[in-house]
Amino acid sequence: MLYVDIPSREEFSRLADVRSDACISIYLETSPLRQKLDASKIQLGNLIKEALDQVAEKGLDKRRLALLEEELYSVLEDEGFWDLHARSLAILATPDSIKTYRLANELPNQLEVSERFYLKPLLRALTFPHSAYILALSENQTRLIEFFADVPPVEVAVPNMPSHKRDAMGDAALNDHHHGAVHHKVRLAQYTRKIDHALRPLFASHDYPLILASTEPLASIYRSTNSLPNLTDETLFSNAEHLGASELVTLVRPLMEKYYQAQLKALKSRFETRAGERRVTQDLSDAARAATFGAIDLLLINIDSSVNGTIDNDGVITFSGNSNEASYGIIDEIAKRAMATGARVLAVRSEDLPAGADLHAILRYPL
Known part of the structure; x- marks a missing residue:
């Protein structure tokens, strides 16, 4: 059996609001078969080391670094924790707290270090449950x-x-x-x-x-x-x-x-109807402003897409060529802002979106 404990949408929103001097997001391939988890533990050890190296290079205070190391290794070294697992494990850690979620989705190994958590894979687990x-x-x-x-x-x-x-x-x-x-x-x-x-x-x-x-x-x-x-x-x-x-x-x-x-x-039919009412957009800038001011009713985001940048309080995007502490995944931020205002948000594969789209949104009123 799979042991799954994905967050509720309310908890997802709280995670999206977390800001810290070091937010570590680890997604790890696991297995419901205990005999296959040794490989996952070895991989987690490697990802933890890489994460600590990255935050040390960015100048994280040594005391904060020690707290973060303690949080991460508390998961790796907890034998009881490794008794029950699903297909993937999400670990979201700061020097002050750590959250783990066992997921039915098969997610690849991934590490993100920023001032906020990388949550798009977690949103996928909330979209179409595998259970x-x-x-x-x-x-x-x-x-x-x-x-x-x-x-x-x-x-x-x-x-x-x-x-x-x-x-x-x-x-x-x-x-x-x-x-x-x-x-x-x-x-x-x-x-x-x-x-x-x-x-x-x-x-x-x-x-x-x-x-x-x-x-x-x-x-x-x-x-x-x-x-x-x-x-x-x-x-x-x-x-x-x-x-x-x-x-x-x-x-x-x-x-x-x-x-x-x-x-x-049903979603495709709904988008076609709303397009005739000028209530559909695939434009990132329009979607960012709409999400900021509560104008999105339904949002599909491309789980495979990654666009870095920032969004200000007025919903204006500044795009960035690469990921660093000053930028973040703007599609994730649009999703977070839309969800905070009551929008339904679904993370889907690229084939479920119009060709080349990073997102597809239905608005509450015409553009």
Whole structure:
């Protein structure tokens, strides 16, 4: 199983606001298989040494350097920390604090040293989650199953979630057969409401898709009582209690692909509509000003693009030919400013954007 702990969007915004005399951003290839982590630890040791060399060359105070070294090596030398991992590890450190995030995305080894964190790879992890859940639902059995791209699925224990209808209704469920179909549906709605209530805390801090596997009328009743925006439109209509977790995942994977393709198709259609209203831009300067003044509604940024420079308080860009302490990734800064004003921000591959675009934005009002 993968052990993933990506930040919420609120936490991402707080990370984007961090400024320090030394911000170290390390992205490290890892593996859910413990026997493969020794290579990751060796690579991390090399990246830590390189990071410390860079900040020393920039003249970081020796006491601050010692604090930073202590923070970084506290991760490398923590044996318990290396027991559980996913496909990538993000380490964001200053001399005063350190944060780690285990990610399902396969990210290449990377080191960035600046006065702020490099967060674009982390934003990718927030965009299209590599994890999804299946709610396998019948009157006799309720299971929540988590799965990733190529790792065996695992059943998740959800506090206070009824394991079957009788568990939700108690003795009252025993007498349902003495009443009509309408009464039975009322009982099922009570059952599904309790399931929905139990799932809310789990889905409160992330956007992982939830796919329903059930039969009628229970599937429709669950949808009528559902309050989770994570629930996908597609349903696997099957008697889930007779299927194991791996069988369910096999049947659900085509639905996941439809889900992601539908999202991208809907975005493309939305951009086409807004373009006719002069509410679309791919221009970095226009996007920087729009993000600064809260004018961006939806922003797609190119995960593969890197443009250095600065953006002032009026949203004016000064481009820089190379990365140094006086400049930073301006696409990251546009994303941060847009997110801070309530925009939806997605990090996508270049093929999901118009040719040659570093970003693609829908504005709240015309240019």
